[in-house]
Amino acid sequence: MNIRGIVDKMKVPFEKGNKLEKLYPAFNAFETFLFVPNHTSKTGAHIRDAIDLKRVMITVIIALLPALFYGIYNTGYQYLYQTGETFTTLDAILHGSYKILPMIAVSYIVGLGIEFAFAVFRGHQVNEGYLVTGLLIPMIMPVDIPLWMVGVSVAFAVLIGKEAFGGTGMNILNPALTARAFAFFAYPTYMSGNQVWVSEASNVDGVSGETILGMLAAGGSTDQFSMMDMFIGSIPGSIAETSTLMVLIGAFILIYTGVGSWRIMVGSVIGAALTGILFNLWGANELMSFDWYNHIIVGGFAFGVVFMATDPVSAAQTLKGKWIYGLLVGVFCILIRVFNPAYPEGVMLAILLMNVFAPTIDHYVINASVKRREKRLNSKLKMA
Amino acid sequence: MSTDIRIKNGLSINIKGVADKELKKVPLPTQLALILDDFHLIVPKLLVKEGQSIKRGQPIFYSKSNEKIKFVSPSSGTLEKVVRGDRRKILEIIIKTDKKDSVFKHKIPNQDKLDKPTIVDLLLKSGCWPFIKQRPFDIIANPDENPKSIFISCFDSAPLGVDFEFILRDQMTEFKNGLKILEKICPKNVNIGLNKDQSFLSNELRDFNINFFSGPHPSGNVGIQIHHIDPINSGESVWTLRPEDVCIIGRFFLIGEYEAIRTIAVSGPPIKNPKYFRTIIGTKIDFVFSKIIFDNNDDYRIVNGDVLSGKSVDKDKFIGYYNNNISVLREGNNYKLFGWIPFINNSVPSIYRSSFSWLSFSKPKDFDTNLNGEERAFVVTGEMEKFLPMDIYPMQLVKECMIGNIEKMEKLGIYEVAPEDFGLIDYASSSKIEAQTIIRDGLDFLIKETL
Numbered sequence: 001m002n003i004r005g006i007v008d009k010m011k012v013p014f015e016k017g018n019k020l021e022k023l024y025p026a027f028n029a030f031e032t033f034l035f036v037p038n039h040t041s042k043t044g045a046h047i048r049d050a051i052d053l054k055r056v057m058i059t060v061i062i063a064l065l066p067a068l069f070y071g072i073y074n075t076g077y078q079y080l081y082q083t084g085e086t087f088t089t090l091d092a093i094l095h096g097s098y099k100i101l102p103m104i105a106v107s108y109i110v111g112l113g114i115e116f117a118f119a120v121f122r123g124h125q126v127n128e129g130y131l132v133t134g135l136l137i138p139m140i141m142p143v144d145i146p147l148w149m150v151g152v153s154v155a156f157a158v159l160i161g162k163e164a165f166g167g168t169g170m171n172i173l174n175p176a177l178t179a180r181a182f183a184f185f186a187y188p189t190y191m192s193g194n195q196v197w198v199s200e201a202s203n204v205d206g207v208s209g210e211t212i213l214g215m216l217a218a219g220g221s222t223d224q225f226s227m228m229d230m231f232i233g234s235i236p237g238s239i240a241e242t243s244t245l246m247v248l249i250g251a252f253i254l255i256y257t258g259v260g261s262w263r264i265m266v267g268s269v270i271g272a273a274l275t276g277i278l279f280n281l282w283g284a285n286e287l288m289s290f291d292w293y294n295h296i297i298v299g300g301f302a303f304g305v306v307f308m309a310t311d312p313v314s315a316a317q318t319l320k321g322k323w324i325y326g327l328l329v330g331v332f333c334i335l336i337r338v339f340n341p342a343y344p345e346g347v348m349l350a351i352l353l354m355n356v357f358a359p360t361i362d363h364y365v366i367n368a369s370v371k372r373r374e375k376r377l378n379s380k381l382k383m384a
Numbered sequence: 385m386s387t388d389i390r391i392k393n394g395l396s397i398n399i400k401g402v403a404d405k406e407l408k409k410v411p412l413p414t415q416l417a418l419i420l421d422d423f424h425l426i427v428p429k430l431l432v433k434e435g436q437s438i439k440r441g442q443p444i445f446y447s448k449s450n451e452k453i454k455f456v457s458p459s460s461g462t463l464e465k466v467v468r469g470d471r472r473k474i475l476e477i478i479i480k481t482d483k484k485d486s487v488f489k490h491k492i493p494n495q496d497k498l499d500k501p502t503i504v505d506l507l508l509k510s511g512c513w514p515f516i517k518q519r520p521f522d523i524i525a526n527p528d529e530n531p532k533s534i535f536i537s538c539f540d541s542a543p544l545g546v547d548f549e550f551i552l553r554d555q556m557t558e559f560k561n562g563l564k565i566l567e568k569i570c571p572k573n574v575n576i577g578l579n580k581d582q583s584f585l586s587n588e589l590r591d592f593n594i595n596f597f598s599g600p601h602p603s604g605n606v607g608i609q610i611h612h613i614d615p616i617n618s619g620e621s622v623w624t625l626r627p628e629d630v631c632i633i634g635r636f637f638l639i640g641e642y643e644a645i646r647t648i649a650v651s652g653p654p655i656k657n658p659k660y661f662r663t664i665i666g667t668k669i670d671f672v673f674s675k676i677i678f679d680n681n682d683d684y685r686i687v688n689g690d691v692l693s694g695k696s697v698d699k700d701k702f703i704g705y706y707n708n709n710i711s712v713l714r715e716g717n718n719y720k721l722f723g724w725i726p727f728i729n730n731s732v733p734s735i736y737r738s739s740f741s742w743l744s745f746s747k748p749k750d751f752d753t754n755l756n757g758e759e760r761a762f763v764v765t766g767e768m769e770k771f772l773p774m775d776i777y778p779m780q781l782v783k784e785c786m787i788g789n790i791e792k793m794e795k796l797g798i799y800e801v802a803p804e805d806f807g808l809i810d811y812a813s814s815s816k817i818e819a820q821t822i823i824r825d826g827l828d829f830l831i832k833e834t835l
Contacts, residue, residue, distance in 0.1 A: 004719055032758060036723030040716055040753040044818035045692045045810035046685060047397070047543070047713065050734035050741065052757025054724035056764060056814050059738050062726065125758055169761030169815075257726070257737045261766065317765035318777060366777050370795045373775075377617040 007031055025119040029126035057128040059259045063250035064135055064240075064307065070233055071240030072096035075143050078236055079199035082207040099199055100239060103138035106147050110154045111137075118163050127168035129175075129313075130158070136176035136307060139240035140300065140348075141183065142196040149187055153179040173355045174314040177304075177348055184348070194218075197236040211236050212298045213337060216286045217344035230297045241303035244296075251306040260310040263319065267326020268305040268333075272296055275334040287338045301333055304347035314355040321358070321365045328361075329354045388580075389612045391599030393773040395735060395808055397543040399691065400748040403649035403658040403709075405550050408675060416459060416666035417478045418444065421695065422705040423455070423514060424523050425831065428474050430466065437462045441488035441511060441642030444477055452527055456511025458644040458665045460486045476702070479666070490640045498637075500569055510636050514705070515629035519610060519622045521827050522802035531623040533573035533614050534566050538585055538627050539597075541604030542690035542807070543751075546649040546708045548627045549582050550660065555631040555645075556588055562634030563592055570623070577609040602773065607805045611774045616800050626706060648703060652691075652712030653750040654678050667703045669710065683715040685753050692807030693820060716754025724757070732756060735812065760815040768819070771808040774800065778809055782819050785826025790833060793826060803827075 013020045014027040031037070032054070041048055076092030076099075111134045119126040137154055161178035162171045184191045194210035195202040201209025212222045212235055229235055233243025241247075254260025276292025283289040296302065309315060309329045316325035329350050336346025343349060420428060428445040431454075432438055438461060443454040461481040469475045490510055493502060504527055507513045518525035525531070538548045552559050566574045576594050578586050586594060595613055597603045606624045616622050625633075628647060635643055644665040651658040656677040663672060669686060678684070687694035688704035691711045695704070703710065723729045726738040733749040734741045741749075768778040776797040784792040806819040813819070 003721065032724075034721065036720040036729075036754070036756060037758060038717045038719050039755040039758065040685075041755055044820045045807050046687055046694065046696065046711075046753050047399075047691050047751040047811060048754065048756050048816065049736065049812050049814075050723075050729065050732035050739050050756045051736045051812070051814045052724060052816065053760045053763055053814055054757065055726055055736075055738050058724065059726050125760070127760060127763075129763065167761065169763050259738065259764075312765040313763055315765070317779065319766045319769050322766060362780075366780055366796070369775050369777060369797075373617075373795070373797060376615060380617055380620075 003034065007034060022123075023120055025123065025125055026116050029116070029119070032125075053128050056259050057131050059257050060132045060254065060307070061135060063253035063260070064132075064139065066246040066249045067240045067243060067303065067307075068135070068139060070243045070246040071139060072100050074233055074242055075099055075199050075239060077234060079201075079207065082198060082201075083204065095199065099143050100138060102147055103141065103145075103150050103239075104135065106150050107137045107154050108134045110151045111158050114155060114158045114163070118167065122167070129168040133157070133175045133179075137179045140176065140180050140238050140303070140308075142191060143199045143239055144196055144202065145183065145187070145190050149183055149190060152186075153183040156182045169313055171313055172359075173352055174308050174311045176311075177308055177352050177355075180348055181352055197238070209236060211344065213287075213344035216290055217341045219286055221286075227294060227297070230294060235298070238300060241300040244302045247302040247306050251302075254306065254310065260306065261312065261315065261322050261326075263322040264310045264315055264326035264329070265305055267323045268301075268309055268330035269296060271327040271330025272301060272305075272334050273330070275331045279334065279338055285338075287344075295334055295337070299337070299345050300347045304333070304351055305329065308347075309351050309354070314358065316358040316361045316365075318362050318365045321361045324361050324365075325354055325358055328357070387613065388596045388598075389609075391597060391603035391608065391612075391773045393770055394541075394600035394602055395771060395812065396541065396600040396746075397692075397733075397751075397811070398746055398748045399543045399651075399711075400653040400750050401651050401655050401658045401712075402544055402748070403546070403651040403660055405547065406659040407550075407647070408659060408661050410661050410663040410667065410672055410675075412459065412481055412483065413663065413667040413671040415464070415478060415480055415668045415671075416664065417476045417668070417702040418455060418458075418666055419476050419702060419704060420474050423447075425828070426453075426455075426524060428455070428477075430474075430477075432463050434463055434466055437482075438479065439486045439488045441490075443511060444479075447524075450527070452508045453513050453524065454508060454511050455514060456488070456642055458642075460484055478702075487641050490636070492637055492640045498565070498568060503565055503568055506637070507633065510642050512629075512633045512636055512642065515625055515633065517624050519607065519616055519624060519802065520799035521831055522804075523831075525621070525623050529621050531570055532620050533575060533610075534570045534623045534625065535575045535577065535606050535610050535613075536563075536625050536627055536630060537577040537604055537606040537609055539577065539579040539582060539604045540690070540708070541579075541601035542692055543601070544649070544651045544690060544709060544711050545601075545604065546647075546660075548708075549584050551647040551708065552627055552631065553584065555628070555635075558631040558634035558638065559627065560589070560634065561638055562630035562632075563589075565633060565637050566625070566630070567592075573614075575609070575613055577604070577606065579604070599773070602805055602808060605802075605805055607800065607802050608773055611800055618794060618799055620799075626708070628708060629706070646703065647708060648672065649709040650676055650712070651709060654680075654682060654684055654712055654714055663703070665703065665705055669697065669699055669701055669703060672703070672710070673699060678712075683717065685713045685715050687711040687713065690807075691751070692811060693804035714750070714752040716752030716756075718754070720754075736814075755816055757814075757816050759817065762815055762817065764814045767812060767814065768809045771812055772805065774805070776800065778806065778819065781826075782806075782809075782817070782822050785822050785829075788826070788829055790830060793830065798823075798826060798830060 076095035080087040157175045157179035198209035201207045276295045279288040332350035333346045427448040447453040459481040464480040465478040467476040516525040689707040730740040781796040803820040803824045809819040
């Protein structure tokens with residue numbers, strides 16, 4: 001019997017009128033994971049493109065993988081390097097995997113559990129969005145965060161950040177950043193300071209877990225890290241955000257496939273660069289005189305801009321709006337970094353802030369079109 | 385006077401099986417029908433009973449909302465059957481033709497005595513009126529209104545689009561006469577949309593108001609042309625006609641008879657000998673298909689109109705009232721194992737670069753009717769804007785139509801759009817959202833609430 005035959009047989013109890021009818025959305029998620037369904041267009045255009053949301057989301061996951069793999073390696077590397085022992089690349093990867101894979105598992109189990117429950121409860125299909133969110137959440141956490149906190153943050157993000165607003169497509173804030181912001185404010189000792197950014201930094205003496213931006217905010221120097229380190233990503237930080245190189249590979253995949261908005265990415269880089277240059281000219285403290293191009297490659301800026309700011313639902317939704325939104329994400333990120341010593345990293349708050357303002361940006365962009373229409377009508381009426 | 389307009393947003397879809405420029409005359413079919421679904425929102429009141437004999441051009445029914453709008457028989461014969469659906473709603477009126485060809489004649493006054501009221505009156509009586517549609521709402525025009533302009537798009541940019549130059553070539557006298565008649569209704573404001581390649585038409589029609597459009601589909605959609613030449617404001621109405629229908633009007637004013645000649649391109653990937661057929665409106669599709677060779681016996685979908693905005697019909701049904709093409713597609717009712725993984729199933733055409741098929745998208749492809757996914761919430765934003773070359777934000781308009789917020793719909797430009805303008809958006813939507821249906825429902829809601 002072929003796979004299709006087996007699936008058809010399994011499907012029977014889930015069909016209308018049968019015992020497990022209510023669980024159909026859950027079965028549907030499994031079935032459509034295996035097969036693109038045989039549905040044909042009934043109304044509307046008779047032909048449809050091969051694109052669908054599954055394909056969009058899986059493309060984002062593929063784009064995330066380089067950063068994830070490097071993050072796993074770097075977690076091990078940062079720890080083993082500071083302990084001073086000799087180690088191989090494999091040791092680093094093993095240590096990283098041991099730390100990170102359970103986090104990903106917890107994120108998916110908790111998040112997808114809630115998504116499936118809501119789909120069954122509401123009687124609609126399971127949306128694919130969480131596949132991306134569920135991977136993003138562990139990638140932007142500090143490595144030592146306890147697993148239960150990951151679980152609680154995920155639950156908060158999915159329930160309050162997304163389902164409360166009506167589910168996928170309706171949320172105002174990016175769910176992954178909502179999870180991080182929740183953890184950030186609920187468990188600040190695990191999410192900030194100079195002890196959390198390297199594996200086991202709070203348990204093992206002699207391991208310092210401070211980020212470059214943290215050092216700068218404290219007025220310290222960062223001479224031990226070269227620009228190359230910052231670009232490649234062999235620096236302390238949240239799990240998968242450190243490597244600008246890997247993020248750039250992801251950005252290339254997103255832009256090439258047309259899945260991620262290049263307008264937002266380019267806009268953010270321009271915004272951050274301009275703000276950075278202005279502060280360089282001013283140069284009143286360490287963070288201000290930190291070279292603008294380094295601002296772009298350290299911290300979570302690159303990762304946030306490529307993978308989080310481009311979330312099509314929470315970003316501005318018009319093409320023009322995406323430019324403005326991107327630009328402002330860049331500007332606010334540097335502003336927060338420089339002016340707020342309590343938050344040496346600004347990209348999370350910058351994106352969340354702009355998520356809130358995105359509908360306003362769209363409003364003005366759309367209103368321009370509405371105004372043009374009104375003007376046309378008024379000039380017509382005047383002539384008559 | 386002519387203008388050149390370049391349309392940037394949009395997409396030309398190239399499908400295998402474009403009709404060869406070979407015209408085959410079809411003898412009078414034994415059966416034909418008027419399909420009520422073609423006349424959106426018209427509630428018919430029958431004038432003829434089943435079994436009664438009818439002449440060509442004789443009114444069969446009129447619109448309940450406006451008795452002056454009459455619908456006539458394309459051929460002489462007998463009214464064979466009135467097909468009814470739920471709650472006795474009339475779906476089709478089937479006519480059995482005869483060879484007698486008795487005609488319902490009209491007296492046409494001298495050209496110079498033809499003024500606007502006389503013309504409108506004759507158009508209504510002759511049954512030519514339903515060829516005139518109006519924007520806003522994309523419905524049959526209201527004869528009591530004064531249009532600010534009339535638009536006729538003479539090229540078809542839709543997939544498997546027909547060549548109007550080929551269709552009109554031997555009907556130029558009628559076409560030009562039709563245009564002259566329309567110019568009397570709307571002096572100096574009858575606009576013809578042409579493509580730069582149509583040298584024959586641009587030469588023949590040089591005395592008329594021509595605008596040239598270039599760029600991808602939907603540049604041939606009359607709504608897009610109106611938007612760029614003379615956009616519709618709230619309270620205004622613009623009338624639109626299809627080119628061959630102008631010929632029918634022109635012919636009526638030359639000979640005083642309703643002669644509904646229809647040239648139909650039968651095309652699509654499963655057809656081995658796609659070509660043009662000349663028949664009359666409402667001909668049974670079987671009758672035309674007897675001359676068509678299919679490449680094998682798959683499950684087919686037959687579409688009255690183009691594959692983006694047409695309606696699907698059965699083989700034993702009839703050609704629609706307005707369309708110049710019948711498109712045939714393979715039904716895509718098959719499963720694809722892991723078909724959603726990027727770069728798998730590259731044979732399914734895609735404009736997106738998550739499949740290698742974008743590399744050769746401009747080459748003719750074999751499209752089928754599979755949805756290639758399931759309907760989802762709006763997630764990918766900005767994608768609709770790329771396929772609607774208007775100063776209108778389509779996703780926002782679609783959402784307001786779903787909510788039914790009339791004020792917002794008006795502000796966002798609902799009066800300027802017709803469902804067909806959203807055909808490409810249907811095609812390209814990653815959430816498989818059916819924008820055309822939503823826009824049609826939105827327009828109907830607006831009619832119900834405001835008229």
